[in-house]
Amino acid sequence: MMIRIICFFAKICNRLHIKGDGEEIMATIRDVAKLAGVSVATVSRVLNKNGYVNNKTEEKVLKAIAQLNYEPNAVARGLAGKQTGTIALILPDIANPFFPEMARGVEDVAQAYGYTVILCNSDDQGHKEKSYIEMLKKKYIDGIIFASNTLGQADVEQMRRNNIPLVVLDRAPTRQLCSVIRSQNYEGARLAVRHLLEMGCRKIAHIYGPQELITAKKRLLGYEESVKHFPWYTPSLMVPGHFRVDGGLRAVKELFEKHPDIDGIFCGNDLMAIGALKGLYQLGVRVPEDVALIGFDGIGLTEITQPELSTVAQPIYEMGSLAAKVLIETIETGVTEPRLYELEVALVARDSTKRRTEA
Amino acid sequence: MMIRIICFFAKICNRLHIKGDGEEIMATIRDVAKLAGVSVATVSRVLNKNGYVNNKTEEKVLKAIAQLNYEPNAVARGLAGKQTGTIALILPDIANPFFPEMARGVEDVAQAYGYTVILCNSDDQGHKEKSYIEMLKKKYIDGIIFASNTLGQADVEQMRRNNIPLVVLDRAPTRQLCSVIRSQNYEGARLAVRHLLEMGCRKIAHIYGPQELITAKKRLLGYEESVKHFPWYTPSLMVPGHFRVDGGLRAVKELFEKHPDIDGIFCGNDLMAIGALKGLYQLGVRVPEDVALIGFDGIGLTEITQPELSTVAQPIYEMGSLAAKVLIETIETGVTEPRLYELEVALVARDSTKRRTEA
DNA sequence: TTGAAAGCGCTAACAG
DNA sequence: CTGTTAGCGCTTTCAA
Numbered sequence A, B: 001m002m003i004r005i006i007c008f009f010a011k012i013c014n015r016l017h018i019k020g021d022g023e024e025i026m027a028t029i030r031d032v033a034k035l036a037g038v039s040v041a042t043v044s045r046v047l048n049k050n051g052y053v054n055n056k057t058e059e060k061v062l063k064a065i066a067q068l069n070y071e072p073n074a075v076a077r078g079l080a081g082k083q084t085g086t087i088a089l090i091l092p093d094i095a096n097p098f099f100p101e102m103a104r105g106v107e108d109v110a111q112a113y114g115y116t117v118i119l120c121n122s123d124d125q126g127h128k129e130k131s132y133i134e135m136l137k138k139k140y141i142d143g144i145i146f147a148s149n150t151l152g153q154a155d156v157e158q159m160r161r162n163n164i165p166l167v168v169l170d171r172a173p174t175r176q177l178c179s180v181i182r183s184q185n186y187e188g189a190r191l192a193v194r195h196l197l198e199m200g201c202r203k204i205a206h207i208y209g210p211q212e213l214i215t216a217k218k219r220l221l222g223y224e225e226s227v228k229h230f231p232w233y234t235p236s237l238m239v240p241g242h243f244r245v246d247g248g249l250r251a252v253k254e255l256f257e258k259h260p261d262i263d264g265i266f267c268g269n270d271l272m273a274i275g276a277l278k279g280l281y282q283l284g285v286r287v288p289e290d291v292a293l294i295g296f297d298g299i300g301l302t303e304i305t306q307p308e309l310s311t312v313a314q315p316i317y318e319m320g321s322l323a324a325k326v327l328i329e330t331i332e333t334g335v336t337e338p339r340l341y342e343l344e345v346a347l348v349a350r351d352s353t354k355r356r357t358e359a
Numbered sequence C: 001t002t003g004a005a006a007g008c009g010c011t012a013a014c015a016g
Numbered sequence D: 001c002t003g004t005t006a007g008c009g010c011t012t013t014c015a016a
Helices: A002-016 A029-036 A040-048 A055-068 A074-081 A099-112 A126-138 A153-161 A185-198 A214-227 A245-258 A270-283 A316-333 B002-016 B029-036 B040-048 B055-068 B074-081 B099-112 B126-138 B153-161 B185-198 B214-227 B245-258 B270-283 B316-333
Strands: A086-091 A116-121 A143-146 A166-169 A179-183 A204-208 A238-240 A264-267 A292-297 A310-313 A340-343 A346-348 B086-091 B116-121 B143-146 B166-169 B179-183 B204-208 B238-240 B264-267 B292-297 B310-313 B340-343 B346-348
Touching: A029 A040, A029 A055, A040 A055, A074 B074, A074 B126, A086 A099, A086 A126, A086 A316, A099 A116, A099 A316, A099 B099, A099 B116, A116 A126, A116 B099, A126 A153, A126 B074, A143 A316, A153 A166, A166 A316, A179 A185, A179 A316, A185 A204, A185 A214, A185 A264, A185 A292, A185 A310, A185 A346, A204 A214, A204 A245, A204 A270, A214 A238, A238 A245, A245 A264, A245 A270, A264 A270, A270 A292, A316 A340, B029 B040, B029 B055, B040 B055, B086 B099, B086 B126, B086 B316, B099 B116, B099 B316, B116 B126, B126 B153, B143 B316, B153 B166, B166 B316, B179 B185, B179 B316, B185 B204, B185 B214, B185 B264, B185 B292, B185 B310, B185 B346, B204 B214, B204 B245, B204 B270, B214 B238, B238 B245, B245 B264, B245 B270, B264 B270, B270 B292, B316 B340
Parallel strands: A086 A116, A086 A143, A143 A166, A166 A179, A179 A340, A204 A238, A204 A264, A264 A292, A292 A310, B086 B116, B086 B143, B143 B166, B166 B179, B179 B340, B204 B238, B204 B264, B264 B292, B292 B310
Antiparallel strands: A116 B116, A310 A346, B310 B346
């Protein structure tokens, strides 16, 4: 009884906006119902545009909503309906220049659909990913976009069991369990090599990324397939650069010790190409006169180097926005039919490969 | 009655994990209570480590929790307790190279404190910010970090009324209403100019950013104060570059039309410095031999140009991590005493200013 | 030290 | 077409 009375007073205070410091009180669905003279169910119906509602009634409700400046409470909705309007983006490191643009793509379409994006940096460490996933599950996240590399088959299956829609980027064979988005890594690599050949290169090296990554692997494969029939081809033309700037720099030096006559380098990603450019500069090798250089990814950094870097550009922003679109569709339709999207890449020829074609 | 029966069966199914496709069922606090033979209140107490709980009882509860693999549901917690363990980071554009590192700083400490970060790109457009804030309010966000520029006094006050803790980065006078984090923009500018002078420059220009931004303004001011007493000083040595690469490129060309004898340029941020470098290259002006060039911010890009760019480095990552720390403290202690944190900047002298000192 | 029970604000049966 | 009501899973008095 006592409780009731206290609650009653609390309510009165709420309604009258008596709250000391002028704190704003958010109207609830009940307030709206009362003001409109209908039940909360009816308000809920007009809110969610489901079920039948008389036009007149709807108008009354809408008016009440406007009058009270009512906004439905997303948390309560989440609890009741199991949908929070939140998706998570798990990526290795937002500070890696490849990911911000992709994140932007995700965020833009999420925003457009009324979703909110939670950002997670995994550093490609399995335990971080798992702890994120735990946390995201607790928060009733609606779905996850995975741009990270350490996602295991087991995790995917677990997500499935938890009914959490999943879209992964740049991952291989998990195919039948969730939608996958990637771009033409193999074809892109071939494109890069062909371009170097067309620019007159006659001994082309490759700096490759971590072979656990399907992208790095495919690009290496594309290189190999493109050059293995040449007489100059030899395995020592392929050196690792770990997808990092310093790796590219080191790799290029290693390369030139063994093969001072290299006249073209295809780097597995742009960061390594930037490192390679640096390394070549330090070696006194001119780009593109002595060596033509091309990267992969198409990140913005390739435009600020001197010379500007040729690259095989992936549609990074689109990969993100498509991922979000696919995920949200999965969430909203409930259809879990996994699909594979392979996006096209494009050769971007800039100064770093602009040499005279030799006969 | 019918309902009860159905629910009853549903519950049984849940408990027995009969759910067709092997979908996982998450244990609830009630399950734990039942298994431990206590009430949910008790479980809640051990969960939140508040209130008295007998050691024995606690053990039982803990065992039940472990046994059921129980994880408290964050959404329900949010509804009941008004705290969701989620903070928002509103910034202009994650694709702007300045922000990823800052975002990383925010995310890292958030993660460490068990919080989750929602990413919002405002593009510095007021309406986007407002719509984000609406959305975030609905979601019971615990606090907001603002690294964006169009936050008005009214918004800050509104946040206050809604009791949403707020930390802003790089903003000026909103001082008494929320905590502010920024770095020494004025001093940094003076540092940059002094460095150019020490390197022997005798006519120094400045490319400045949008004057609506306090940071750009302070840097411009620092420049002016440092050079206005020189005979060569004239207002046309200051041109706008909009904090963008292309702006810097254009600015440098404008500058050289009027003042071909410039031998030093201080750019209000690194992006403009990169553009300036490009422009100078196109003009055939050598850096640093003919012109020494220095930027501001200390973003990673400054290390990949040729020559590498000197810059006044802000502790970008720390700005982010500090912001998160301050925000979370505010959230958890409830203390809203606003503070101002001004972080130190550091001169990073690289090749772009490495010229012989003239007597 | 513990339990009962009233919410938090909304959704979704079900019954008119 | 609309209202009643039982939850969603947790926190938090209040009583015991």
